[in-house]
Amino acid sequence: MAATDDFIDRLDDQVRGIVDACTACGACVRACPTPDILGIDAGDGAAVAAGVLDILKTGEGPVDAEEWAGACCGSGHCLTVCEHGINPRFMLTMARRAMTAARPAAERRAGGKDAFKAMSRGVRVLSRLQLSPDLMNRLSPSSHPTRETPPDIVFYTGCNMLKTPHIGLLCLDVFDRLGVSYEVYGGPSNCCGILQLRPGDTANAGRQAGRTMERFAETGAADVVSWCPTCQMQMTETLTAAPAAASPFDARMLPVFLASRLDDLKPYLTRPVNKRVALHEYPGSPGVVDAVKALLSAVPGVELVDLDHPGVGYQMSSLDGMPDVQQRHIAGTFRQAEAAGVDALAGVFHADHRELVGHQNEWPFEIVNYMELIGESMGLSRPDLFKRMKLMQDADAIMAEAADLIETHGLDPEEVRDVILSDIFGERKLPTDRSLHPAE
Incomplete structure (x- = not known):
């Protein structure tokens, strides 16, 4: 309780500042x-x-200020x-916190608990529909044995990346090729706290x-390499209010880390990937888009094609509060990519990937995560089983195909069906039917 009180006190101190x-x-x-x-x-x-400022002081403010913060x-x-x-x-994160303070504490706790429970169920089921126990333990270790020397990095997957585990496995494959030692942390047991903070x-x-953060510090690693941009914002912005002793490390996004090792990576990028590639991008995670472009530019055969992006958001889900803008951005990316004649549209983040891949059958290009293109040039490949399930659009067929893994992991078939319907088919930000897309 003392550490939690200290965290809240530090947040309040920052707000006063x-x-x-x-x-x-x-x-x-x-x-x-x-x-x-x-x-x-x-x-x-x-x-x-x-x-x-009025919101920060009193929890209320003019309509324009509340709308902007929200x-x-x-x-x-x-x-x-x-x-x-x-x-x-x-500042706006703290304004939203101030605006929620008037709600009953029980309501706020219930909101965080419900969000965490839904996320945990989706991660637990979807990861196990795609990974054997040995791969599951590699990407989401159940324990971390004592090491004689600290790892070079902590690789922090965040929670939801485990729904698209092929991306995480490719990251580990690249680390292995580079000789980077790592401990993997992520999944619901290593949440960044955002689901509780929002309500x-x-x-x-x-x-x-x-x-x-304490678990990261205990590894002795000097660097935390993050996959999830929300987790990164939590660590480097909100959690700067945490006790200093809990964070004796630098936190960098995965593409920024890899770009810093580009000279080491280039000798392994040996296989041509002869494709015109466009990115589905957002500006809000500093250095990430530039790093991804630098990495892909180092892949022999890749021709990067710039699209006209609206310059808003930090990943697709950050626009959930403005669904019209969100839909226009996604649809605009697809139309521009088609007009540019690209061979591949590459997403940057896992949450974007879950939406984008569901549209692949409607467009004349493949939809991938940028790590798949890097892996291809290095001779590394991991099947995108989430994309396969999303495109199947048949819960019975998915369950039949994954029957062995359902049994191996002891999953409840009814729960599996519920998660398929809610977290694969029910998670849709833009209709797949192009005729229903918003006009430019």
């Missing part, structure tokens, strides 16, 4: 694409910023504009995230 330092100049409002999308006059950014999609354009060293993205259960968010 923001309130003291912010002059409500409005630079962050003007840099952000969200006000324009919402119809908020960014020209009056000072009034909107002042409204956010719809923040993490685009990141604000991160470098504050002359007073404030992180506006964190306002700050205490349990801090408790969950604190345990995860």
Whole structure:
């Protein structure tokens, strides 16, 4: 309890520091694409910023300020504009926390608990529909034996990447080829706390995230390499309020780490991948898109094709609060990729992959994660069984194909069916039928 109280105290201290330092100049409002999308006059950014300060102080503010804070999609354009060293993205995270504080504590706890339970079930079932026990233990170890020397890195998969485990296995294959030693952490038992933070259960968010950070620290690794952009934001922005002793490491996103080792990686990129490739990209995770492009540019045969992206969000799900924008972005990417004659559309993150692959049969190009292209050049391959299941669109056929794994892992067939329907077929942001896509 003391550590959790300390976490909350540190958050509150940071909020007080923001309130003291912010002059409500409005630079962050003007840099952000969200006000324009919402119809908020960014020209009056000072009034909107002042409204956010009201929210931080009282839990309430003007409508424009509350709408801006509530719809923040993490685009990141604000991160470098504050002359007073404030992180506006964190400021809006704390504004949302303040707005939820008025809800009953039991309601906030229930919201976090329900979200965590749904995520855990989906991860547990979908990962086991695709992985044998030995591969499951490699990507989501049940224990971490004592090592004589610290690993080079902690590879932090986050929770939901385990729904598309071929991506994670490719990452491990690349680490092995590079001679990078690692400990893998992820899955529900190593959650970053975001599912508790969103509904306002700050205490349990801090408790969950604190345990995860402590496990990282105990490895002795100097670097945490993250796959999930949400987890990375939690670690490097929100959890900077955690006790300093719990985070004696640097945290970098996976593509940024690999790009820093590009000279070591290039000798293994030996097989030509003769494809015109476009990215489905978002700007909000600093350095990630540039790193992915640098990696793919080093793959012999790959020709990168730039598309006109709207420059909003940090991954697809960050636009869930603005579904019209989200749908136009996805559909626009597909249309531009087709017009450009690409051979492959590559996603960056796991959550994006789960949506994109469901559309593959409707378009004249393959849909992959960028790690698959890197793996292909290195002679590494892992089957994308999630894509196969998504495209089958038949729960009975999926269960028949995975019958041995269902039995091996002791899964309940009825629960498996429920998860297939909810987490594979029910997770759809854009209709697959092109005629139903929003116009440009």
